[in-house]
Amino acid sequence: MQPRDPLQPSIAACRTGAAKAGAPLCLDAAALFATGREVRIVHAGEVYLLRLTRQNKLILTK
Numbered sequence: 001m002q003p004r005d006p007l008q009p010s011i012a013a014c015r016t017g018a019a020k021a022g023a024p025l026c027l028d029a030a031a032l033f034a035t036g037r038e039v040r041i042v043h044a045g046e047v048y049l050l051r052l053t054r055q056n057k058l059i060l061t062k
Helices: 011-015
Strands: 038-043 046-052 058-061
Touching: none
Parallel strands: none
Antiparallel strands: 038 046, 046 058
8 A cells, every 4th residue: 555645635635625626725734743843834924833732732823
């Protein structure tokens, strides 16, 4: 069996939206957090921090 691409998650193609044109991008959190428990996101010139907690929850802070 071939390993699945983390940038193309299934979960029924992100609840069937991924197959539609113009649908939002669907990413596997495992791909985002592959190198650690924090990801920096730049939006409108501001840097946000997306953290994965010990309880496996996501927290987004500015």
